[in-house]
Amino acid sequence: MDITRRLALTGAATMAAAPFIPTSSAKAAVAPVGKQAPSFYRYKVGDIEVAVVSDGANTFPLADNFVLNAKKDDVNNALEKAFLPRDKMTIHFAPLAINTGGKLVVIDTGNGAAANAATKGAVGQFAANLTAASIDPKNVDVVVISHFHGDHVNGLLTADGQPVFANAEVLVPSVEWKYWMDDGEMSRAPAGRMQDLFKNNRRVFEAGLKKKVTPYEWGKEVAPGLLAVETIGHTPGHTSYVLSSxxxxxxxxxxxxxxxDLFVKNPGWHAGFDQDGAKAESTRRKVYDMLVADKLKVQGFHYPFPGLGNIEKDGASYRVVPAPWSPII
Structure with missing residues (x-):
């Protein structure tokens, strides 16, 4: 081909001229920066402005029980097929700040200040990235919590246990609140992760926020244009939302x-984080069939940043088609 011949001739000419090109020092003129830019991304839903504000990403060794009903080799093969390294997982975290025009609403709050210190900044970035996005936590009117796992509620508090969103009303799913604040449920919880979750939720909501929360119901708007939707299984009161304008x-x-790359492509896999794996699978299939049928965009908290895309069927499973990045809002 002509293009190949031209490239070859260009390469030969460059080599011939090489003795006459002054050599430069291998030392870089400027030291590498060694850090990412603040991570936030804005897009519009009708007249509503959505800011995806990253809380960072956590990388850890792949445990045998990360997927409860699949072999580790199968999980590794899925990672490799997605051009991801074997034997390790990276999970992303992406809370939202939504400006409805009349209200500034935050959905979930990330891992919090303690996790930021413990991971040397890998996670717990939400507060800093909010500031970088010119969003002052004091101006947040409403914080909406989807469920009571640490990567969603711990960012409600500062490192010294004070409310981050001092002027905001904190809304929580009523079913979720009833479960985690029930002393009987806490006494019956298995030792380890589940007991730790109960204790952490008491720390955040009873000690930190002093129970200054308002439970909400499914099927109702929790903020202008934001409808709460039951999506249980991951936790007893796990909630998703339809944002409309x-x-x-x-x-x-x-x-x-x-x-x-694991759980959209393999909707039958049960994550170790899912409290009721079978129910979580049933919910997942129902939701994703709806997203496909309605061609409805989806915003994923644990999707690679910024986490916006569409879902299409891929045989018996699904595939995410990421939304194209836009330089304008």
Missing amino acids: GADKVFIQSDVTNHP
């Missing part, structure tokens, strides 16, 4: 799936 909508799925 005019004819435009997006489904905010919270933790209906974890990492999409």
Whole structure:
């Protein structure tokens, strides 16, 4: 081909001229920066402005029980097929700040200040990235919590246990609140992760917020244009949302799936984080069939940043088609 011949001739000419090109020092003129830019991304849903504000990403060794009903080799093969390294997982976290025009609403709050210190900044970035996005936590009117796992509620408090969103009303799913604040449920919880979750939720909501929360019901708007939707299984009161403005909508799925390259492509897999794996699977299939049928955009909390896309059927499973990045809002 002509293009190949031209490239070859160009390469030969460059080599011939090489003795006459002054050599430069291998030392870089400027030291590498060594850090990412603040991570936030804005898009519009009708007249509503959505800011996806990253809380960072956590990388850890792949445990044998990360997927409860699949072999580790199968999980590794799925990672490799997605061009991801074997034997490790990276999970992303992406809370939202939504400006409805009349209200500034935050959905979930990330891992919090303690996790930021413990991971040397890998997670717990939400507060800093909010500031970088010119969003002052004091101006947040409403914080909406989808469920009571630490990566969603711990960012409600500062490192010294004070409310981050001092002027905001904190809304929580009524079913979720009833479960985690029930002393009987806490006494029956298995030792380890489940007991730790109960204790952490008491720390955040009883000690930190002093129970200054308002439970909400499914099927109702919790903020202008934001409809709460039952998506249980991951937790007993796990909640997702439909954000609407005019004819435009997006489904905010919270933790209906974890990492999409595992749990969107393999909807029958049960994550170790799912409290009721069978129910979580049933919910996942129902939600994703709806997203496909309605061609509804989805915002994923654990999708790679910024986590916005569409879902299409892929045989017996599904596939995420990421929304194209836009330089304008």
